[in-house]
Amino acid sequence: MKKFLALALAALMLVALVGCSSSETPSxxxxxxxxxxxxxxxxxxxxxxxxxxxxxxxxxxxxAALNFNENxxxxxxxxxxxxxxxxxxxxxxxxxxxxxxxxxxxxVIGYVxxxxxxxxxxxxxxxRGVRRALGTAVGDEGTEDSTPVGTNTDGTxxxxxxxxxxxxxxxxxxxxxxxxxxKNATGATWDAATAGNAISTWSAxxxxxxxxxISNNDGMGMAMFTGWSKDNGVPTFGYDAxxxxxxxxxxxxxxxxxxxxxxxxxxxxxxxxxxxxxVDINTGIATADDAGNTLSDDVYYYDEANRSYYALNVAVxxxxxxxxxxxxxxxxxxSNQLDAEAHPTKNVWLNIYNSxxxxxxxxxxxxxxxxDDILNLNVEYVGxxxxxxxxxxxxxxxxxxxxxxxxxxxxxDNAASYTAVLNQ
Ligand code: BGC
Numbered sequence: 001m002k003k004f005l006a007l008a009l010a011a012l013m014l015v016a017l018v019g020c021s022s023s024e025t026p027s028x029x030x031x032x033x034x035x036x037x038x039x040x041x042x043x044x045x046x047x048x049x050x051x052x053x054x055x056x057x058x059x060x061x062x063x064a065a066l067n068f069n070e071n072x073x074x075x076x077x078x079x080x081x082x083x084x085x086x087x088x089x090x091x092x093x094x095x096x097x098x099x100x101x102x103x104x105x106x107x108v109i110g111y112v113x114x115x116x117x118x119x120x121x122x123x124x125x126x127x128r129g130v131r132r133a134l135g136t137a138v139g140d141e142g143t144e145d146s147t148p149v150g151t152n153t154d155g156t157x158x159x160x161x162x163x164x165x166x167x168x169x170x171x172x173x174x175x176x177x178x179x180x181x182x183k184n185a186t187g188a189t190w191d192a193a194t195a196g197n198a199i200s201t202w203s204a205x206x207x208x209x210x211x212x213x214i215s216n217n218d219g220m221g222m223a224m225f226t227g228w229s230k231d232n233g234v235p236t237f238g239y240d241a242x243x244x245x246x247x248x249x250x251x252x253x254x255x256x257x258x259x260x261x262x263x264x265x266x267x268x269x270x271x272x273x274x275x276x277x278x279v280d281i282n283t284g285i286a287t288a289d290d291a292g293n294t295l296s297d298d299v300y301y302y303d304e305a306n307r308s309y310y311a312l313n314v315a316v317x318x319x320x321x322x323x324x325x326x327x328x329x330x331x332x333x334x335s336n337q338l339d340a341e342a343h344p345t346k347n348v349w350l351n352i353y354n355s356x357x358x359x360x361x362x363x364x365x366x367x368x369x370x371x372d373d374i375l376n377l378n379v380e381y382v383g384x385x386x387x388x389x390x391x392x393x394x395x396x397x398x399x400x401x402x403x404x405x406x407x408x409x410x411x412x413d414n415a416a417s418y419t420a421v422l423n424q
Pocket of ligand 1: 050053116122190216217219220239240357359362
């Protein structure tokens with residue numbers, strides 16, 4: 001009851017506030033198509049997603065970008081929890097499938113690793129998680145070296161070390177035979193075609209030593225699987241639970257991790273909706289909205305200090321993959337349509353840093369497109385080429401046309417390229 005009274009009071013205060021809002025206050029509802037207030041662009045909702053504003057060398061979060069205004073948030077997923085799951089998934093696979101895994105019988109379980117972007121926190125976490133689980137990491141827990149080794153068939157690299165694993169009384173060496181950042185000639189990272197080329201090169205020179213293929217994501221993982229490992233019966237592990245990768249588990253793809261894109265895409269647009277509606281930021285998230293949408297705390301959490309919402313990850317393997325075959329369906333607990341009168345249409349500018357990115361284009365964007373209908377948001381989707389930040393920024397020519405912005409940077413250091421436009 002107390003809670004109800006407090007909420008009612010908060011609602012009343014809000015109505016009062018809206019009534020006498022200045023140009024500093026975000027537009028909060030009003031009739032469809034028109035704003036009740038003129039809001040400065042730099043006061044509008046700004047949601048960073050998928051690439052957290054941070055220093056690409058040190059990983060340090062960009063506090064200025066995350067606190068650009070009081071309506072700024074980041075939406076991503078818990079990179080460390082997911083990395084841990086991915087490492088554990090590979091380790092479990094080795095323990096449960098040791099017979100015949102060491103293909104050339106040399107006593108070394110050799111793996112190759114496709115690295116997405118050496119300056120991206122998610123990629124770094126995944127490289128560390130796999131190395132940690134397999135005993136090949138060098139350095140203290142959480143700050144292990146994530147440098148690509150290039151080629152390390154002789155085990156002399158100083159970025160990794162040989163691990164050891166004992167299964168059914170036999171001890172094997174675990175070795176990272178090769179790893180590289182999959183960046184193409186024009187600079188696009190997480191590049192699937194580059195991973196496809198890498199596996200051709202690696203398999204041609206030391207193919208019989210490769211017992212496992214591991215990738216920071218499914219786009220690169222699937223390029224390696226279809227290019228080589230499927231035909232050679234070599235288990236391949238990725239990340240993202242893209243629909244094609246999940247389906248490939250039936251054909252021998254070892255497994256993947258769902259980063260709960262269905263929860264992230266919802267949060268990305270839901271935060272916008274809440275700010276524009278002038279309601280509590282956790283409406284339809286921690287607390288049910290008027291349509292019954294709500295998220296339970298086993299699928300996400302909020303890190304207040306960094307203004308970041310993180311979805312939690314789930315391992316997808318032979319045991320449960322059938323539940324994950326369609327990666328673009330809205331998450332059922334948050335799939336209820338909002339009423340168009342209570343939540344009138346608002347205009348949102350949203351960019352995808354690289355329209356060729358498998359995860360963003362095949363999983364995340366289709367989810368956003370489902371949620372924009374549910375949340376009555378009119379979203380303009382802008383696709384980049386993964387290389388050129390300014391080409392994307394230039395397409396934000398007239399920010400005043402939009403009520404909110406959702407941004408996916410090419411490079412995590414580049415938040416200021418966008419905020420500068422909003423400050424103009
Ligand atoms: C995904 C990758 C994707 C990257 C783009 C990551 O979270 O796992 O597949 O390429 O985001 O920034």
